[in-house]
Amino acid sequence: xxxxxxxxxxxxxxxxxxxxxxxxxxxxxxxxxxxxxxxxxxxxxxxxxxxxxxxxxxxxxxxxxxxxxxxxxxxxxxxxxxxxxxxxxxxxxxxxxxxxxxxxxxxxxxxxxxxxxxxxxxxxxxxxxxxxxxxxxxxxxxxxxxxxxxxxxxxxxxxxxxxxxxxxxxxxxxxxxxxxxxxxxxxxxxxxxxxxxxxxxxxxxxxxxxxxxxxxxxxxxxxxxxxxxxxxxxxxxxxxxxxxxxxxxxxxxxxxxxxxxxxxxxxxxxxxxxxxxxxxxxxxxxxxxxxxxxxxxxxxxxxxxxxxxxxxxxxxxxxxxxxxxxxxxxxxxxxxxxxxxxxxxxxxxxxxxxxxxxxxxxxxxxxxxxxxxxxxxxxxxxxxxxxxxxxxxxxxxxxxxxxxxxxxxxxxxxxxxxxxxxxxxxxxxxxxxxxxxxxxxxxxxxxxxxxxxxxxxxxxxxxxxxxxxxxxxxxxxxxxxxxxxxxxxxxxxxxxxxxxxxxxxxxxxxxxxxxxxxxxxxxxxxxxxxxxxxxxxxxxxxxxxxxxxxxxxxxxxxxxxxxxxxxxxxxxxxxxxxxxxxxxxxxxxxxxxxxxxxxxxxxxxxxxxxxxxxxxxxxxxxxxxxxxxxxxxxxxxxxxxxxxxxxxxxxxxxxxxxxxxxxxxxxxxxxxxxxxxxxxxxxxxxxxxxxxxxxxxxxxxxxxxxxxxxx
Numbered sequence: 001x002x003x004x005x006x007x008x009x010x011x012x013x014x015x016x017x018x019x020x021x022x023x024x025x026x027x028x029x030x031x032x033x034x035x036x037x038x039x040x041x042x043x044x045x046x047x048x049x050x051x052x053x054x055x056x057x058x059x060x061x062x063x064x065x066x067x068x069x070x071x072x073x074x075x076x077x078x079x080x081x082x083x084x085x086x087x088x089x090x091x092x093x094x095x096x097x098x099x100x101x102x103x104x105x106x107x108x109x110x111x112x113x114x115x116x117x118x119x120x121x122x123x124x125x126x127x128x129x130x131x132x133x134x135x136x137x138x139x140x141x142x143x144x145x146x147x148x149x150x151x152x153x154x155x156x157x158x159x160x161x162x163x164x165x166x167x168x169x170x171x172x173x174x175x176x177x178x179x180x181x182x183x184x185x186x187x188x189x190x191x192x193x194x195x196x197x198x199x200x201x202x203x204x205x206x207x208x209x210x211x212x213x214x215x216x217x218x219x220x221x222x223x224x225x226x227x228x229x230x231x232x233x234x235x236x237x238x239x240x241x242x243x244x245x246x247x248x249x250x251x252x253x254x255x256x257x258x259x260x261x262x263x264x265x266x267x268x269x270x271x272x273x274x275x276x277x278x279x280x281x282x283x284x285x286x287x288x289x290x291x292x293x294x295x296x297x298x299x300x301x302x303x304x305x306x307x308x309x310x311x312x313x314x315x316x317x318x319x320x321x322x323x324x325x326x327x328x329x330x331x332x333x334x335x336x337x338x339x340x341x342x343x344x345x346x347x348x349x350x351x352x353x354x355x356x357x358x359x360x361x362x363x364x365x366x367x368x369x370x371x372x373x374x375x376x377x378x379x380x381x382x383x384x385x386x387x388x389x390x391x392x393x394x395x396x397x398x399x400x401x402x403x404x405x406x407x408x409x410x411x412x413x414x415x416x417x418x419x420x421x422x423x424x425x426x427x428x429x430x431x432x433x434x435x436x437x438x439x440x441x442x443x444x445x446x447x448x449x450x451x452x453x454x455x456x457x458x459x460x461x462x463x464x465x466x467x468x469x470x471x472x473x474x475x476x477x478x479x480x481x482x483x484x485x486x487x488x489x490x491x492x493x494x495x496x497x498x499x500x501x502x503x504x505x506x507x508x509x510x511x512x513x514x515x516x517x518x519x520x521x522x523x524x525x526x527x528x529x530x531x532x533x534x535x536x537x538x539x540x541x542x543x544x545x546x547x548x549x550x551x552x553x554x555x556x557x558x559x560x561x562x563x564x565x566x567x568x569x570x571x572x573x574x575x576x577x578x579x580x581x582x583x584x585x586x587x588x589x590x591x592x593x594x595x596x597x598x599x600x601x602x603x604x605x606x607x608x609x610x611x612x613x614x615x616x617x618x619x620x621x622x623x624x625x626x627x628x629x630x631x632x633x634x635x636x637x638x639x640x641x642x643x644x645x646x647x648x649x650x651x652x653x654x655x656x657x658x659x660x661x662x663x664x665x666x667x668x669x670x671x672x673x674x675x676x677x678x679x680x681x682x683x684x685x686x687x688x689x690x691x692x693x694x695x696x697x698x699x700x701x702x703x704x705x706x707x708x709x710x711x
Contacts, residue, residue, distance in 0.1 A: 014482040014492050015664065018600035021478045022497070023242070023471075032242045035214040036199035036273050043201070044073055046262050046272040047125035048255065049115040049132050050281065051107045054141035054629025055347045058105040058114055062133040066117060069131065071124035076261055077115040078102045084257070088227040091220045092251065097317040098282075098350060099228060101257045107136065108317045109349050110630035111281025116258045118270055141347040141629045145313045147184075147290045149344045152311065155321050163321075165329055165395050168336030173305035177296030181373050185293065185365035185694045187324075187678075188621040190286040191639060192354055193276065194473075196244025198283055202259040203269035209260065211238045215250045217509025219468045222502035224252040225260060240500040246472040248353035248511060249283045280634040284352025285622065287312035287322045289361045293369035301377040301384045303334035308366060310358075311342045315350040319343065322351060323358035327675075328366050330562055331443055333390035347629055353511060355612060356671040359444055360678070364616075364696065367440035367679035372692065380423065381439055381683070382409050382568075393562040401561040404592035405441060407655045408568035412439075412590040415653075416570040425690035426710040433574035433583075434708065436688025442567035442676035446517070446594070446659065446667045449508030450552040453522035455484065455530045457545045462494045465527070468507040469499040469519045474670055475601030476516050482597055483520045483664055487527030505548075513565070513668030516597065518551070524663045525549035558661055565657075565672040567591035569610070569680040575688045577708055580700030584614050584681060587650045592657035594667025606652035606673040613677020614650075615642035618697050 026032040051058075063075040081102035088095060101113050114134055119125035142151075157163045174180060201212040209231060215221045215238070222238040225231070243250065255272040262270040274282060289312050296305035310324030325339040354360075374384040386406055392399055413419065421437055422428065428435040453467040465484050471477040477497050485492040498504070508518035526549035533545060570588040575581070589610050596602045619640040623632045633639060652673065658665030678696060686692050690709030693702065 014485045015597050016595070019478055019482060019492065019598055020600065021475055022481050023477055034196055034242050034244055035201065035212050035240065036271065038201060038212050040201065040203065040269040042268045044118050044120060044266060044268055044270045045122040045125045046116045046118045046258060046270050047129040048113050048258065048272065048278060049117065049129045049134065050278060051110055051112040051114050053107055053136045053138045054110040054143060056107050056136045056138040058107065059135040059137050061115060066128045066132050069128045071120035072128045073118045073120065073266055074262065075115055075117050075132065076102055076258065076265065078105050082261055082264060084228050085230050090227065091223050096350070098254055099252060099257050101254045101261070109281065109315060109347050110628065111278065111349060113254050113258065113282070116262060118262045118266065143346050143348050143624045143629045144626060145288050145344065145346060147311060151346070152342055152344045154340065155319060155343050161323060164340040166338050167395055170305050170307060170336040170338045173336040174296040177304045178299045179297045179373065179376050181295045181369055181376060183293055183369055183372060183694060185291045185368060187289045187361040187364060187696045189288045190354065190616065190620045191280060191622055192247040192249035192283070192285065193279060193636065194245025194247060194249065197274050197276065198250065198253060198255055198279060199271065199273040200256040200259045201269055201271040202263040204263060204267070207235065209236045211256065211260065213238055213240050213256055214243050215240045216246045216470050216472055216511055218470065218500055218502040219506055220509050221252045221256065225256065228257060229260065238502045240470060243470055243472040246510065247355045248357065253283050255282065276636060277634045280622070280631045281349045284350060286354035287314065287320070287351035289322055289324045291324055291362070291365040293365050295369055295373050297373060297377060299377065301374065301379045301387050303332060303388045305336045306332060306334040307338045309340045309342065310362060311344065312351065313346050313348055314343050315348055316345050318350040320351045322361065324362035324365065327359045327362035327443065329395045330393055330564055331366065331441065332388040333394050334388070337395055348624070355609065356444060356674045359671065359675045360616065363440065363442065363676045364678045364682065367676050368682055368694065371438065371683040371686070382413060382418065385409065385441055396562055398560050398562045401446065401563045401659055401661060402657055403566060404655055404657050405566040405568070408566060408590040408592050411655055412568040412570050412588055416588050425687050426708065430574060432576055432578060434577060434688040435572065435574050436684045436686065437570065437572045438680045438683025438687055440569045440676035440679035440683060442569055442591070442672050443564045444513055444668070444672040444675055446563035446565055447512045447514035448518045448521065448555055449514055450550070450555055451507040451518045451522040452505040452548060452550045453519065453526045454504065454546055454548045455523065455526040457530060457534060459544070462496060463488055463490065465495060465497045465523055466504045467499055467519050467522060468502055468504040469515060470510040471499060472510045474516065474605055475598055476510065476519065478601060479516050479597040480519055480523050484523050484527045487524050488531050513670040513672065517662060517666040517668050520597070520664045520666055521551045521554065521662065522549045525551065565591065565593035565667045565669065567672050567676065569676040571680040571684045573681060573684040573688055575685060575703065577689065580703035582618055582685060582698055582703060585648050587614065587648065589652045589673060591652065591654045591669070591672055593654060593669045593672055594662070595658040595665030596654060597664070597666065602669055603652050605669050607650050609671065609673020610650050610652065610677045611642060611647055613674045614647065614681060616696060617678040617681035618642070621697050
């Protein structure tokens with residue numbers, strides 16, 4: 001893979017070159033400790049008991065028999081748990097009632113925590129938890145997500161997120177359109193399930209709460225726990241040095257809260273690890289969506305009207321909006337725009353952020369609709385997108401910081417062989433397989449959060465960086481090492497980066513593809529300042545000097561822009577119409593995602609996102625049992641994901657696209673790789689069979705039911 005990068009900073013030796021992970025050896029040898037592995041003297045183990053009903057109240061818990069079981073130390077529940085604070089300004093918005101663990105007897109959904117059994121060993125805790133008898137007063141529940149549900153509403157807009165965005169006269173532009181598309185698309189409930197399960201260990205040390213956890217932002221978790229337990233934030237420390245995947249699921253969750261509750265009662269360390277089944281209800285998921293896209297265009301494909309509405313579910317206790325309609329607001333120009341997100345409250349767990357929230361399901365609907373419009377207009381799908389390329393933000397009117405989407409399509413089309421594609425569906429066969437190719441655009445906002453960092457010059461000539469970053473598998477620790485090395489003008493081997501400790505100060509969490517960008521900005525400023533001080537220090541000994549940075553002011557001074565990473569996705573599929581099997585044969589993604597700090601780990605991130613998009617298109621689908629309100633097959637046997645045999649040759653590359661307003665030139669790559677990937681696969685299935693699949697996943701039974709337009 002050939003990569004060319006430029007930057008607005010001085011020429012560098014480390015950033016832009018491939019480096020293996022600095023912690024790689026520790027991880028493969030087992031020296032790296034994850035949250036569920038850190039040894040502690042006197043450690044006790046907690047096991048959660050969750051509700052088996054979807055709505056109602058707890059009538060009684062028979063704890064006496066459980067307390068008499070071997071090794072059991074205590075059983076916590078709503079009748080004996082410490083009161084928690086509920087009225088506070090949470091770090092991520094309004095407080096999540098799911099964190100008010102054991103504060104009442106109400107059950108709002110299946111899988112709600114009702115008790116914690118703590119014992120000397122994990123095995124004893126599990127056996128006792130499974131023996132705990134809980135009686136309920138069950139009430140009728142509703143878990144049926146559907147368009148037109150009477151509990152549907154439009155959420156209030158916030159300063160950052162507008163529920164609805166409008167430009168122009170939609171009705172007039174549709175009336176004037178020569179070609180109109182009106183289609184409905186749906187995506188199912190999907191789950192994160194990182195390789196490392198959620199785990200937290202809590203203990204008190206000389207009046208200070210210590211938590212060893214697996215999370216995406218130690219400072220954010222520490223602050224939330226301090227608010228919940230009415231503690232001075234300075235007395236709460238959360239550490240999360242190594243994280244085995246997160247994808248949006250690892251924020252502040254009930255298992256952390258109950259670990260603190262138990263440690264407070266028992267005066268000893270308590271560890272709580274969630275099971276796979278519990279993760280289906282306790283750590284969030286991607287909501288199912290129902291989307292309607294209407295496009296009106298001139299005969300040449302120029303858009304006159306674009307209407308995109310999205311619907312998702314949320315729980316009855318907390319609101320989460322899967323902003324699937326937002327993706328259209330920055331992608332394509334039209335004389336009239338209307339996008340709106342709606343929500344329906346059901347007796348289900350609360351959804352949460354999941355890799356490319358909004359953009360992943362939203363791009364499936366929008367990019368499939370663009371493909372359908374191209375077919376109606378008799379225009380190549382890439383040419384149609386080029387014809388509707390905006391010069392400024394379609395809704396905001398702001399200039400783009402940079403927008404190299406068409407460069408991605410040009411490079412991708414060349415490498416994929418798009419020019420040789422016969423646009424007719426079903427024109428290619430390979431024995432019993434129908435072959436097709438498809439494409440889609442990708443975008444994700446370029447975000448950054450205020451962060452602080454400290455860089456110290458050590459006596460041995462090395463440098464230590466301290467920042468409350470989280471490496472959730474992205475290679476962030478290595479990227480920060482390279483950024484610091486270049487700013488200090490030293491070799492990366494002379495830089496040690498320490499992360500995942502809330503004591504290191506405020507910093508952006510690992511989310512929104514904003515982590516590495518936010519942290520690199522802070523590290524760059526501190527390292528450059530330290531280098532200047534060392535150069536001007538004269539008789540000042542270099543060792544022991546620490547410089548701290550804060551990017552709050554710099555971020556506040558950024559000029560208003562539409563800031564996004566972009567990409568072009570390509571896929572080739574083979575469809576067996578006798579069995580309904582769909583096989584992806586190859587995928588290519590070309591991205592414009594800012595300056596690439598470490599090509600080795602960047603490619604891994606982009607390829608991983610594309611594979612997830614393949615899995616989204618063909619495999620992933622969680623189902624609820626309407627009668628019981630709980631998940632069917634709540635494990636990794638019942639919830640299907642793409643396995644090795646499902647993944648073909650997947651290639652990711654990028655075009656030069658540094659952000660001129662970022663000191664390192666970074667935009668962010670964690671999420672743009674999944675955006676558009678499912679649409680590219682779905683569009684390829686149409687090209688193979690002549691039949692549109694607007695409902696994900698494209699399962700064999702759905703292919704067989706739909707048949708082909710070629711029969």
